[in-house]
Amino acid sequence: MDLLLILTYAALCVAIFKIFHIPLNKWTVPTAVLGGILIIGALIFTMNYNHPYSEVARYYFVSVPVIPVVSGQVIEVPVKGNELIQKGDILFRIDPTPFTYRVKSIKAQLIAAKGDRARITELIKRSFGTQRELEATIARTDDLQAQLDHAQYELDNTIVRAPSKGFVAQVSLRPGMMATKLPLRPSMIFIPDEGQYFAAWMRQNSLLRLVVGDEAEVAFDAIPGKVFKGKVASVLSVIGEGQVQPSGTLTSYTGSPPPGRVPVVIEINDPDFTQYRDFVPGGAYGQAAVYSQHFHHIGMMRKILLRMAAWMNYIFPFH
Template sequence: MVVLLLLIYAGLCVAVFKLLRAPVNQWTVTTAVVGAILIVGGILAGMNYNHPYTTNARLYFYTSPIVPIVSGPVVEVAAEANKPVRQGDLLFRIDPRPYQFIVDQKQAALAEARQSVKQLEASVRRAEAALGRVQAQQDLAQQTYDRQAELLQKQVVSQAALDAASRNLEAARQSVAGAEATLDSAQIAYASNIDGVNTTVARLEADLHAAEYNLAQTQVVAPTDGYIPQMLLRPGMSVSAATPTMVFVHSRDQVFVAAFPQTAIPRLQVGRPAEAAFAAAPGRVYAGRITVFADAIAAGQLQASGTIMDPASRVGSAGDVTVTIELGDDFAARQLPPGSVAKVAVYSDHWQPIAIVRRILLRMQSWLNYIG
């Protein structure tokens, strides 16, 4: 920036001395030098404070490590490097056979458990029938005992007959108690459920769902629209759960961030107009506005640790303040590669005539991108 201003000033001096034939002597040369210091210095001071400028700006993008949930050998790699994929498209597939076997086992166990539930229901019905049968026998034994007791009073039967009827009645009562216990046990086993589902069936259903989930995870798909910048995975390689296999670049939600020195903070406000000149787009300047002003500077962050913070370790850099800039629709149509760097200027309402110089210098720097 300083070089460009000096070159412009030098060009004006050459025009004055050559075209206007101004005399070249110690007074005119001294005046030109002092003028360079005052004019260029003043313009730089006014621009740098009122219309901040930075070369530290970048188009950031989001990435995600593709981490399989299950382990096994890779049988198919569907994605290709730098080829766009849509959300849900297959990236690669792990051998599903071991997980299919587990699903089959869980399905068989679940079918067996459901059949067992029917058997428990039948056991309850049998226990109810048995209880009704012994209760009828108890009623008959009670009637026999009552009749024998009445006949004994009339001295028609002996005491032995009444004793036999009493023993039969007691045996019938014991049978009823046993049948009731059997029915209670059958009802408890049948009634053991969660939300109307037998507990064993519910547990096996959960196991089956987990097995089906693991089977589905053998197909690793794209989390969003994007692409794989490097595809090193090949069929036959083994992958492990929780181990990254590749990096996925998300096509959406790119963010353009510029970092400014802290002296520019008074002029960095949300809504301020800004312009960006990307090295990847020579000769072009894109307009935008500040949408987010970071409320914190990274150099000042503190985290809990087992050591005492040493302030001397942070003396080297004061830290920059970052802003997020939303560029116009013409930039969105350009499709610059993620990670592209740029030079950015932000314009305030102060010293607006100097903003014209800043705009001109930014465009000159954009033109210089043609020659690297």
């Protein structure tokens, strides 16, 4: 944008010098140069301050790690990658054999315990048993019932189902592999069908002109030459660089200062965006500009700049 302003000002100066036959001397030329520096500098400063821009923006989405409740050998993976499925559809099955044996074993023990309970109850009626024996038998029966419920719960969860409507990205699980319930090693990554949100990382000094509801525009690298309208949905009040968690180490300064940009969520409400939504993958890069109510006419410069950047996305190297 600065180059465009310089070229425009230079063209105007040439036209004025020629039309009005202004001589080129040590007074007129420096005056024109200094005047251009002041005018262009003032325009750029006013634009940057009142209409913030970020070249660092991304389309974010939520991913759900699929971790089975039980560990075991995978015997079937019916789901396909990037295929929309409904809540409750089967993602994969774990071999239920050991869990079935466990249920059968506890059921057999429970039947025996219930029989002992019935016999003790009958002996108490005939004054051959004690209340202590009955209480121990009841406790044993209740314990086995709880174990049976837990074993049945594990057996039911050998079938891993979709937590909601969505799709699984990059299905690399195969029959014969071991699926574990360790949280650090999910078996799949599930992407809920709940929409995505666009966040622009603005500089901290731009907070002076960031107000929820202000007009905004977004340009995606994946869609060259297109700019979509939106509005500021929220300005997050905290940034990751400042978070502190309980530990045995005191907070201290190390290394260079962090970038510390502020995430600003922009809601894209342009109706034209619906036909391009499939061309924007989750995590896609973009650029964003916010137009405040101050010096609204200067915002035209920012709009031109953003559209120039969108057209520049047509230019990329080939290998």
